[in-house]
Every structure is written in structure tokens, then in C-alpha cells.
């Protein structure tokens with residue numbers, strides 16, 4: 001997990017990069033959850049865009065942004081779900097999106 005990248009992308013997509021104390025979890029049903037100091041929500045942790053679930057939320061968000069369509073078009077979406085190439089494709093996408101957004105003039 002690349003925390004600096006994931007934090008940047010989380011905030012760039014308008015989500016909360018949760019601030020929580022990993023030693024203070026609350027049990028909700030069978031899940032260990034935390035309370036975020038910033039958004040006050042019950043959370044399970046921060047985004048890790050190498051993980052499929054977090055990645056698909058990122059991809060959905062990118063698809064809905066007009067200015068990212070050209071960036072998105074340079075990737076083959078099928079690679080993200082590929083058994084062999086999936087993880088490295090998702091990492092590559094997240095890394096490049098990070099660089100793209102970081103160097104893009106606002």
C-alpha cells in the first residue's frame with residue numbers, strides 16, 4: 001500500500017482521508033470499525049487502491065469526471081480485473097492518476 005498516493009487520491013476524489021486511532025476500535029456486528037475524528041463516521045479503514053473494492057470506487061469516480069476521460073482511455077479496463085495482470089494494472093493506474101493529478105495545473 002502506498003499511503004501518500006492513496007491519501008492524495010482519496011482527497012482528490014472528494015472523500016475523507018479518515019483520521020482514527022487504530023488502538024480504539026468499536027465492534028459493530030462482526031466487523032472491527034473505528035470512528036473517524038474528521039467526518040465522525042464509522043469506518044473500517046482508509047482506502048487502499050490496490051484492493052479491488054476500493055479501486056472500483058476510484059474507477060467509478062474517474063469515469064464520472066469529464067476531464068479524466070482522456071486519461072482513462074489510455075487504459076484497458078479489462079486488465080484491472082485480470083487474474084494475472086489485475087494487481088499490477090490497478091497499481092499502475094493509481095500511480096499514474098496520482099502523477100497526472102499532481103502535475104496538472106489547477
Ligand SMILES: [Zn+2]
Pocket residue numbers: 016017018019036037038039040041043
Ligand atoms: Zn473520515
